[in-house]
Amino acid sequence: MEMRSFFGFDTQANFLISDIAIDPSRSPFIEERLEVLIQADNLTEIHEFAKGLKLDKTYKVINLNKMDIGHNKKISHSERRQIERDIGLFIDGEPELDHPEVLFGVILLDGFWYFGKYVKSESIWRKHVHKPNSYSTALNTRVARAIANIADPHLNGIRLIDPCCGIGTVVVEALSMGMDIVGRDISPFVCVGARENIAFFGLDGNITKGPIAEVTEHYDVAIIDLPYNIYTHASPEEQFDIIRHARRIADRAVIVTVEPIDAMLADVAFIIRDRCVAKKQQFERHILLCE
Structure with missing residues (x-):
C-alpha cells in the first residue's frame, strides 16, 4: 500500500522502475535506489559514459546484482568486483573504497545495464x-x-x-x-x-x-x-x-x-x-x- 502511494502501482517483484524519486530511507521496505544516468546494451557503453565523468570528490562503484533480482540471476562476487573495477578505472577522480563521498551503482536487468547514482537506505x-x-x-x-x-x-x-x-x-x-x-x-x-x-x-x-x-x-x-x-x-x-x-x-x-x-x-x-x-x-x- 505504501508502494502504491509512492509510485501509483505495486509489484510482486523485488524491484521496480519509476520516474518518481523517493528517498529510500523514508520507507521501511526500500533497501536502495539507483538514480539512472544511462541505460546501455552492454558494459562497453557504460565504460564510454564513465569516461565523461570528472569528479572533485572521492567515489566508489557498486554492482547491485548481489542477489536474484526479478528474473535476473545473482552475479558472482568475483565478477561483480571486476565490473566495479573496470567502470571505476574510466572515471576521472579519486576512488575510495571505505568512505567515498559519491556512490555509483551498476545493475543488469532483463538484458540492459543501468548505471547511476546509488543511495542506500538508512533504517x-x-x-x-x-x-x-x-x-x-x-x-x-x-x-x-x-x-x-x-x-x-x-x-x-x-x-x-x-x-x-x-x-x-x-x-x-x-x-x-x-x-x-x-x-x-x-x-x-x-x-x-x-x-x-x-x-x-x-x-x-x-x-x-x-x-x-x-x-x-x-x-x-x-x-x-x-x-x-x-x-x-x-x-x-x-x-x-x-x-x-x-x-x-x-x-x-x-x-x-x-x-x-x-x-x-x-x-x-x-x-x-x-x-x-x-x-x-x-x-x-x-x-x-x-x-
Whole structure:
C-alpha cells in the first residue's frame, strides 16, 4: 500500500522502475535506489559514459546484482568486483573504497545495464524503537512510518493531524521525514509521554490535549488508529463519533482498525480508496485510505 502511494502501482517483484524519486530511507521496505544516468546494451557503453565523468570528490562503484533480482540471476562476487573495477578505472577522480563521498551503482536487468547514482537506505525507524515511553499495544515504528508515508507520500506541504496520537509513534515518524503534522490525545498523561518521545529524538512537534470533537482547524489528512474496542472498550458509537469528526476536520483519512468499519465510513461519506492488512502478534490491523 505504501508502494502504491509512492509510485501509483505495486509489484510482486523485488524491484521496480519509476520516474518518481523517493528517498529510500523514508520507507521501511526500500533497501536502495539507483538514480539512472544511462541505460546501455552492454558494459562497453557504460565504460564510454564513465569516461565523461570528472569528479572533485572521492567515489566508489557498486554492482547491485548481489542477489536474484526479478528474473535476473545473482552475479558472482568475483565478477561483480571486476565490473566495479573496470567502470571505476574510466572515471576521472579519486576512488575510495571505505568512505567515498559519491556512490555509483551498476545493475543488469532483463538484458540492459543501468548505471547511476546509488543511495542506500538508512533504517531510521529502527532508532525510534528505543524511545523513553512506549505501549505494547501501540503501532510498531515500521508500520507507523509506512502509514505516515501513505498519508503524505510526496512531501508537498500538506497538513496532517493525528487526533488520537497516543505516545506519538506516528507523529515521531512523520516529523522525522519533515512532514507538517500535529498530534492530539484525550489523556494528559499520554500527551506528556508523546512530547517526551518527540523531544528525545530532537524533533519539534506540537501535541495538544483534548478530544477530536474539539478540533476546529481543517487538515488535508487525519491519521487515526482505532484499536479502541480491545484496549479501552470504546463502544461502536464512540468509534463512529471519532470517524464522524475525522470526516469533518480532514479531506482524507488514513484509518487503522482491528475490525470492519466499512459501514461507518459509508455513513459519513468516506470512500475507501485503498486498503491493506498489517499483522501484529495475535491480531490484524486494517489500514484504510479514505477520501
